[in-house]
Amino acid sequence: MSSKPLLLLTPALAVIGLLFGGGLALALLQSVGYLAALGQTTLTLDAYRQLLSDPVFGRSLLLTLWIAVASTAVSTLLALMAALTLRRSFRARPVATFIFQSNLPIPHLVGAIGILLLFSQSGFLARLSHLLGLIQQPADFPALVFDPYGLGIMLEYIWKS
Structure with a gap:
């Protein structure tokens, strides 16, 4: 060579x-x-x-590793299921492909704001749940954003991946 x-x-x-x-x-x-x-x-x-x-560093390092591993595992599992589904030929395949690709041009910051507006305790889903009578107050909605486990961050990473 x-x-x-x-x-x-x-x-x-x-x-x-x-x-x-x-x-x-x-x-x-x-x-x-x-x-x-x-x-x-x-x-x-x-x-x-x-x-x-510093004990705060250890906790934040563990939280960072938890968010990285969990969101990567869930994203990989969902991507594998989506790939196996889209591999088959079916009538709505172009629509499904478009839906899966629609988040690609959206930056992570915009996605994070969207997750905040949707899933926070004062967000759209909390207010909709209150309106439908599923919860007494929007504050009764489960804390998916600003929670100690980083679920809101994971939701954004999973959605973006």
Whole structure:
């Protein structure tokens, strides 16, 4: 195999590697206390010690991992079911394909606001449930947004995926 294609890629890979690697190295140096512009040149791990000893950090790391794993698993399962369904030929397949693709151009921030407006305790579904007599007050709607388990965040990730 000729090495010419790799040789032609070398300048682009060098620029990307320099920019990415340089930024990563600078971030690592600054995280251990090296800030030459401010006159701080001694390296220390105090910031990492302080971060790792904070109990709030541990809880928030676990919540982040929970949200990532759970939303990825549910999204994967739903995507597999959708793919197996859309694999078959049926009359409404173009409509179903359009519905599955309709959220692609919507940014995550817009999706998050939509989830907030739909699923919060003062949102559309809470008010509709109150109007239909399913709950006494909109505040009785289950907390799906601003809850301690990150369900609202997971709903947005699952919807977007």
